Amino acid sequence: MGEANSRPGPVDEAVAGPAGDLRLLRQILDRAIVGVAVLDTELRYTYVNEALAQVNGVAAELHVGRRIAEVVPGINVEAAEAELRAVMADGVPRHHTVEGTTAADPSGELRWWHNAYNRLETPAGEVLGVVGMVLEITEDRRIRRALDRARTRLALLDEAATRIGTTLDVQLTCKELTRLLVPRLTDIAVVDMVEGGERPERPGDGPRLRRLAMSTTPTLVKAGREFGATGSTHSPQPSSAAARCLAEQRPVVSNLPADDQLAADAPDADRVARYRRLGMHSALCVPLAVREGVIGVVNLVRAGGSPPFSQEDVDLVEELARRAANSINNAQRYAHEHETALVLQRALLSERTRPHGDVECAGRYLPAGKTAEVGGDWFDSMALPGGRTLLVVGDVMGHGLEAAATMGEYRSLMRALAFQGWGPEKILSEAQRTVEALGLDRVATCVVAEIDPTAGTLTLAGAGHLPPLLLRRGLGAQFVELPGDPPLGAGVGHYRGTTLTLSPGSVLLLYTDGLVERRGEDIELSLESLAALDLDPDAPLERLLDTALTGLAAVRAEDDVALLAARLRR
Structure with a gap:
């Protein structure tokens, strides 16, 4: 030695x-x-x-x-x-x-x-x-840390599978991603989505981005405002990390950049001083990519004592972004189809109902909330020869664009058959034969009612539909019992009718199952709740519809609701 x-x-x-x-x-x-x-x-x-x-x-x-x-x-x-x-x-x-x-x-x-x-x-x-x-013990420590990181990575990926994409709401899905990232992987997380169909304001401008979600650590809540409010739009400068991330479809990392580099990476060069003042020192921009291309970016920012982004961080965020992108894309597709179906549904129902002057009508269509797809509910009223008025409420099974389009076919079919001079039972029987001939593959429930003021009668026929509610002065609310005939499209071609005496001032309430059906609740109890509402036959029809919708909390219904109220004038 x-x-x-x-x-x-x-x-x-x-x-x-x-x-x-x-x-x-x-x-x-x-x-x-x-x-x-x-x-x-x-x-x-x-x-x-x-x-x-x-x-x-x-x-x-x-x-x-x-x-x-x-x-x-x-x-x-x-x-x-x-x-x-x-x-x-x-x-x-x-x-x-x-x-x-x-x-x-x-x-x-x-x-x-x-x-x-x-x-x-x-x-x-x-x-x-x-x-x-x-x-x-360096090697032992490194192995243990690698195992800890691997466990953390797997736990985070498992959590992402259960926490991201819990609904078909685009903005909520983006928010789920930022909440997962903060504070475990970053101090600030922002999701910007490419605006569909919008062109740049000037040639050479990059895509326009809309901010859908942002999460920050508690100490950086004010700092998060420097990134722009949720819902705002911006066009990042071509040299920015977001623009390069979108163009090159790869992560862009900026660890401890100098001022000139930070000015190039930022959405606009004026933000450098603000970023420095807030202690932001490293950034990571990762594309939200799906098979069709990049639909947005997720931006991560670290500040204060947080370390710069490592390659392991980049790999993990890239995997989380890939999984989140699929959920966001599914939500976008659903939102587009939901809106298209809703527009179609409203367009088909926008044509005014035309009862005879001695019958007063009011209808209402209430689409389900964002967590459910648009259905095929409809209502209609038509003035027939001889002073009669025909009322129809129906519900095509299923949801989405196909259900809404099929609803239009059923509605048109019922209108065409109504002017043949047949009663409700014959209209349904002919409708069934036509449905078989046309090959409509969606079943529909339906109730058809004919009011004849001259005879003072009400004739009804049903195809697998819930019973109408009849409101009569002094007699309260009573359900009209209909024969138990199957829905249209079920392959049975014969339907039966029921005729009642109808006094002036009486109100008939037709509805689809979205008004009364609730998951985990007995339908009979729901029908009893409807009949027990304060439905005054002398009240304005619009008020009656409001009472039915609010009394049964239909705004939170899991399915669409169609309502039609008709009153025989005095």
Whole structure:
């Protein structure tokens, strides 16, 4: 170990005597694969073996007489010396884990060592110093950290599978993504979606983006406002991270950029001073890509004491963005189809109903909430020859564009058959034969009612539909019992009718199942709730419809609602 390592020190004095064998002890220490250091009471090296010299990257003889900070300045010297002094003070052995860097590894990567300290003293109890055993555990720590990161990654991906895409609402799905990212992976997360169908204002401009979601840590709530409010639109400058991310369809990382680079990466160059003032230092922009192309970007920003983005961070966010993009795209497709079907539904129902003057009518169509698709509900009223008025309410099974389009076919068919001079039961029977001939593949429930003011009668026929509610002055609300005939399209071609006496002022309420059907609730109880509402036959028909809708909380219905109220005038 050289002359500097052979002079007498605490080891020599501690073991010298009849029971000591200095030469054997030195061989053991010099050849040990564990680093060994002996320090005097001033915490200066008096001996190190070759194993420790290699760990520290400093020759053994260059340790002697120097303090720890002079040999390995890259570790937490204060904590290490505090432990060593405590051992010398009370003689209790201690274990201590040290992290830092040494001259042995010029890469500057963080390393870890596990140290064991024991006091050295003479047989008489005089304290000579302390001996430290040093075992490097860097590889073990790196493996454990890699396993922890892998577990965290899997847990986050599993959580993403259950937390992102819980609804078919585009904005909520984007918000679910930002909430997952903050604070675990970033301090600020923003989702910007490409505006469909919008052209740039000037040639050469990039795509227009709409901000749909943003989440921040509590300390950066105000800072988040620098990114623009949710719902706002902007066109990022061509050199920005967002524009490059969209164009190149790859993540763009900007760790600790200089001001000129930050000005180029930002949506606009004027934001640099604000970003610096808020402590934002690193950014990551990842594309939201689906099979058809990139539909948006997710921006992550780290500030304050958060570290720059590593490649592992980029890979994880890229995987989360890929999964989220599919959910967002599904929500976008649904939103488009939902809106298209709703427009079609309203267009088909926009034609005014035309009852005879002695019959007053009011209809209402209420689409279901965002979590359900548009259905095929409809209502209609037609003035027939002889002063009669025909009322129709129906519901095509299923949802979406096809259901809305099929509803239009059924509605047109019923209108065409209504003017053949047939009663409700014959209209339904002919409708069934026509449905079979046309090959309509969607079943529809329906109720047809004919009011004849001259005869003072009400004739009804139903095709698998819920019973109408009849409101008569002094008699309250009663359901009209209909024969249990099947829906249209079910393959049965004969329907039966029911005729009742109808006095002036009576009101007939026809409705679709969305008004009364609730998941987990008995339909009979729901019908009883409808009949128990305060439905005054003398009240304006629009008020009656409002009472029925609000009384049964139809605004939260899981299916569309069509209502038609008709009153025989006095």
